[in-house]
Amino acid sequence: MRDQLDAYITEHAERWTEELRELCAIASEATDPSALQQAADWCEQRLRAAGCETRQIALDGVPSLVVGETGAGARTLIGVQHYDVQPAVPLELWTTPPYDPAVRDGAVYARGVDDNKGHLLLRIQAVEAYRAVFGELPIRMRFLIEGEEESGSASLGRLLATDDALTDGDGALKEGGSVDSSGRPQLLLGGKGILYAELRVRTLARDAHSGGATHLPNAAWRLVDALSTLMDVRGRVRIQGFYDDVRDPSAEERAHVAALPFDADEVKRIYGLRGFAFGRGNTDVRLASQFEPTCNICGIVSGFIDDGTKTVIPAEASCKIDFRLVPDQDPERIAALVRAHLDRHGFGDIESVYKEGTRPYRGRRDDPLVRAVKAAAEEAFGKDAHLVPTSGGTSPMWTVCHRRALANVTLGMGHPGSAAHAPDENIILANYWKAIRATARLYSLYATQA
Ligand SMILES: [Zn+2]
Known part of the structure; x- marks a missing residue:
């Protein structure tokens, strides 16, 4: 009316x-x-x-x-x-x-x-x-x-x-x-919440001929190796202490979320997906989207990516990453944990720059x-x-x-x-x-x- x-x-x-x-x-x-x-x-x-x-x-x-x-x-x-x-x-x-x-x-x-x-x-x-x-x-x-x-x-x-x-x-x-x-x-x-950070590494004073790849360190590989230690293939972040402050949802909260309608097929249609990341099923997608923090690579830059070919060892590589955080994670504490993780895994040469954080x-x-x-x-x-x-x-x-x-x-x-x-x-x-x-x-x- x-x-x-x-x-x-x-x-x-x-x-x-x-x-x-x-x-x-x-x-x-x-x-x-x-x-x-x-x-x-x-x-x-x-x-x-x-x-x-x-x-x-x-x-x-x-x-x-x-x-x-x-x-x-x-x-x-x-x-x-x-x-x-x-x-x-x-x-x-x-x-x-x-x-x-x-x-x-x-x-x-x-x-x-x-x-x-x-x-x-x-x-x-x-x-x-x-x-x-x-x-x-x-x-x-x-x-x-x-x-x-x-x-x-x-x-x-x-x-x-x-x-x-x-x-x-x-x-x-x-x-x-x-x-x-x-x-x-x-x-x-x-x-x-979010922690947004940039990771940067320089392995050489200047780019080099790829004939030297037997002994000259490649910055792109260095960065990729470091990134691969951050998360496992199931989407579990491997940084020590990362989950310490995560507030577990109650059984009632989980049941509430699991019961919410979720149009998985529509999401798959919009993004052209065959299946969800990390092998997640529909209920797991729902729960993770509500209660799980993430580690996401926003972009990576290194070396030669133009048309044609160029055989080069890049001297520098950088990437931007974000971690979406859940209560009661604190972006400043997570930033310190990221730094400690890199150092512990022998990546002290990788610089980590804190860009922004929101709780x-x-x-x-x-x-x-x-x-x-x-x-x-x-x-x-x-x-x-x-x-x-x-x-x-x-x-x-x-x-x-x-x-x-x-x-x-x-x-x-x-x-x-x-x-x-x-x-x-x-x-x-x-x-x-x-x-x-x-x-x-x-x-x-x-x-x-x-
Ligand atoms: Zn907005």
Whole structure:
């Protein structure tokens, strides 16, 4: 049944789509400080237009934190978002340019449209809709929109430490959110942490003729040998102490996850897989994605890779690796363990450079916020919603939530083909309108939810 909220959303769909295109046209990649500032200003302006009090918190050389607040009530909800985006390269893989947002077949294509600009904007548009239809929000809603999330939120802790009141609240809306291939909302209750590192090695003062491969050490082999000691073929990380701080899921948590629907065939279809990595079966994939840390090689560079042939012994090799971490692993401790592992295995010559680290966070299921989000999502999307303990990705929820042990949950509109972080990133507008409706409903439900 259509109500006033639906009517308001329909009436403003065109303007709101234009706003989304406008925000996504700003190329706010980490390497462009002026574009980041432009995106921050755009968000602050939009928050103000929706009726929020706003400010920006700036520290030297760091993208500013945009804060917007509105409403009044016994509960405070903190919305955690970011206005920076992943690099759009490789550009040639995009059907239309990443910063020239295009609408095709009811979907909007642009870098950042799913992660995280569409999601941050719909929460603001939901404030506008709520205030226009019902008046002031019956909760205190506080938006925190940072500009460094895609490179690890390195300064968020410092930005939040400027004012303890920023993390005072009762619950947090984590960035993003999605529906599965059957349109069922997936509500994530946390995110994995990350350690991102670079490994580098130099074995020769200069590249050499490969005739010398009998006695001149090859940097590519050196790096590959070191990498092969990090993990076994079953996906078990072999670094001593790596699993020490992993919090084992309870039998009830495992049963909850094992019972969640999982469309293995759809995942295999999207990625063109015959089977999952490490020989994992469907249930094991589900459990591992929730409770297991990872060791992943993001890229390796060494030697000659151009067309034609060149017989050479590379003097240098490097790679970037990430470890997705689970509670209660600490990226700084894991970095020290990686170093100790390399040294213990005779790879003292391999330099390890710590690039970024974020702690994992997994919030509770038994909380009024989780119940309110579930009810709002199920009403708007018309399908059962699923509570998923953690995202495979990382967001800075520990930084925002740990001081008060806040519950956190996603409420959004991404879909399995959203291609976040990849070419042709997109969102489906029909889902977008439902997510605005769900979010506006949440603002009222959360006020009284038991
Ligand atoms: Zn994001």
